Amino acid sequence: MTHDFHEFIIGGVLFAPFVTYAASALAIILVLRPILRLIGFATIFSHVSIAEFSLYVVVLSSLVLLA
Secondary structure, three states, rough: OOOOOOOOOOOOOEEEEHHHHHHHHHHHHHHHHHHHHHOHHHHHHHHHHHHHHHHHHHHHHHHHHOO
16 A cells, blocks of 8 residues: 655645654644643653653654554
8 A cells, every 4th residue: 555645735845644643743732731731740740741741752653653
């Protein structure tokens, strides 16, 4: 099975699809951060930054796998 990857074009510069996925995952995480703060995400983990990065990796990998 072959994939038809579509490059993201800004001003004539072609960006790999992974760049689009990474930016989309960052936008999703930035939207989720206030919600995570409300539910007490920081109190569950001893290293919140590592937990947030792990959540970013999960979202990024989900976007890559679902595309």
